[in-house]
Amino acid sequence: MYPLKYHKPAALADAIAALGAGEEAKVLAGGQTLLATMKQHLAAPTDLVDIRGLSLSGISAAGGDVTVGATTTHAEVAASGEVHPAVAVLAAGIGDPLVRNMGTIGGSIANNDPAADYPAAVLGMGATVVTNTREIAADDYFGGLFTTALEEGEIITAVRFPNVERAGYAKFKQPASRFCLVGVFVAKTADGARVAVTGAGEDGVFRHEGLEAALSANWSPEAVEAVTVSPDGLMSDIHGDAEYRANLIKVMARRAVAVS
Amino acid sequence: MTEVTMTVNGRKVRRDVPDETLLSEFLRESLRLTGTHVGCDTTQCGACVVHVNGAAVKSCSALAVALDGAEVTTIEGLAPNGELHPMQKAFNDNHGLQCGFCTPGMIMTSVDMVEKAKAAGKTLTEAEIRHGLEGNICRCTGYHNIVKAVAQAAQEM
Missing domain, CATH: 3.10.20.30 (Beta-grasp domain)
Structure with a gap:
């Protein structure tokens, strides 16, 4: 790893200042992706600003919403009785137990890996990403691969999940990495069904209109059958081509509804 | 620095x-x-x-x-006093290693897994042990004896 300067501010204002002062400063949370990327020299920040000293960890429920602090680990979310069980199940399937003890929700969605789990939960639940400056609806937050609506110097402080009637998550793991070959998060909300797909899209996580329409009309695994999932815009790689992923989206959607 | x-x-x-x-x-x-x-x-x-x-x-x-x-x-x-931890002894008893390179990590993960299960008052199933070892790769043993070792140590810890 290239030399760097480490900062661990105790106040949000100091973290923002450190991010602005560094030549190429990056936020460090659990580090389970960032440090590996730096070791491979795919990223070479001059400064790391560790936000684990900012008391951004913890889960709280209020008025039907559940707020998960940015530096809450996957293990903490997996063990939580406050988040929706589908979100807890999703967190319990990220990486492996060791990664879950360090990795954070804020880190996962800030990175927006196209095969990460959390983007599916955040988009599928219609959550709100809370930063130091504003609140961003999940629908406006995720950009393309590794791209989000976050601006320079903006720090995620929490993710707020609304209450939904039902929700479920099903994931087909890439057997070596445990990343999603395809993951589908379904949620039944007062405004209809939401279906978020991760691991499959060339532009990262996305909502599937056809599946949402079918499940809004009839919330059942069978309702998925009649939906056509096009391979257009899906990834093809050595693990599976776009047609294979398109089929897996239907299979995972069916399973996700079944466990909801 | x-x-x-x-x-x-x-x-x-x-x-x-x-x-x-x-x-x-x-x-x-x-x-x-x-x-x-x-x-x-x-x-x-x-x-x-x-x-x-x-x-x-x-x-x-x-x-x-x-x-x-x-x-x-x-x-x-x-093993601060030179006496093997029950997990170390169980790996030895069950031939839970061949080359031994992965063993320190296997044992540290397994000790945490068993301690967490005990704290929650749970008995680990074989499937849970395998799931708990997802982040540890062994290229020699095929995992069977490692899983047996963790199950044995879970009884003794």
């Missing part, structure tokens, strides 16, 4: 290290605790697992400076 203070295997240590020093490098190179192995160095294989503040983590994927003040236990800390 930044001064880092940790309690490692019950002993207070203080070293000046570059900020980019990984916990695995700190343990192996600064403290000469070479029982912690580095296999893949890419957060996959689990050979470098240690306990930090009571949780098993991959030491190749944490910065030493970020863990200032932490309590760390390595494989060397499991």
Whole structure:
């Protein structure tokens, strides 16, 4: 790893200042992706600003919403009785137990890996990403691969999940990495069904209109059958081509509804 | 350079290290605790697992400076009086290793898994043990004897 300067501010204002002062400063949370990327020299920040000293960890429920602090680990979310069980199940399937003890929700969605789990939960639940400056609806937050609506110097402080009637998550793991070959998060909300797909899209996580329409009309695994999932815009790689992923989206959607 | 203070295997240590020093490098190179192995160095294989503040983590994927003040236990800390920890003994009894490279990480992950299960009043099933070892890769044993060892140690811990 290239030399760097480490900062661990105790106040949000100091973290923002450190991010602005560094030549190429990056936020460090659990580090389970960032440090590996730096070791491979795919990223070479001059400064790391560790936000684990900012008391951004913890889960709280209020008025039907559940707020998960940015530096809450996957293990903490997996063990939580406050988040929706589908979100807890999703967190319990990220990486492996060791990664879950360090990795954070804020880190996962800030990175927006196209095969990460959390983007599916955040988009599928219609959550709100809370930063130091504003609140961003999940629908406006995720950009393309590794791209989000976050601006320079903006720090995620929490993710707020609304209450939904039902929700479920099903994931087909890439057997070596445990990343999603395809993951589908379904949620039944007062405004209809939401279906978020991760691991499959060339532009990262996305909502599937056809599946949402079918499940809004009839919330059942069978309702998925009649939906056509096009391979257009899906990834093809050595693990599976776009047609294979398109089929897996239907299979995972069916399973996700079944466990909801 | 930044001064880092940790309690490692019950002993207070203080070293000046570059900020980019990984916990695995700190343990192996600064403290000469070479029982912690580095296999893949890419957060996959689990050979470098240690306990930090009571949780098993991959030491190749944490910065030493970020863990200032932490309590760390390595494989060397499991047998402070020369008597094997029940998990170590179980790996020996069940031939849970061949080359031994992954073993320190396997044992540190397994100890955390069993301690968490005990704290929750649960008995680990074989499936749970296999799921709990997802982050530790062994290329020799085929895992069967490792799983047997963890099950045995869970009875004895």
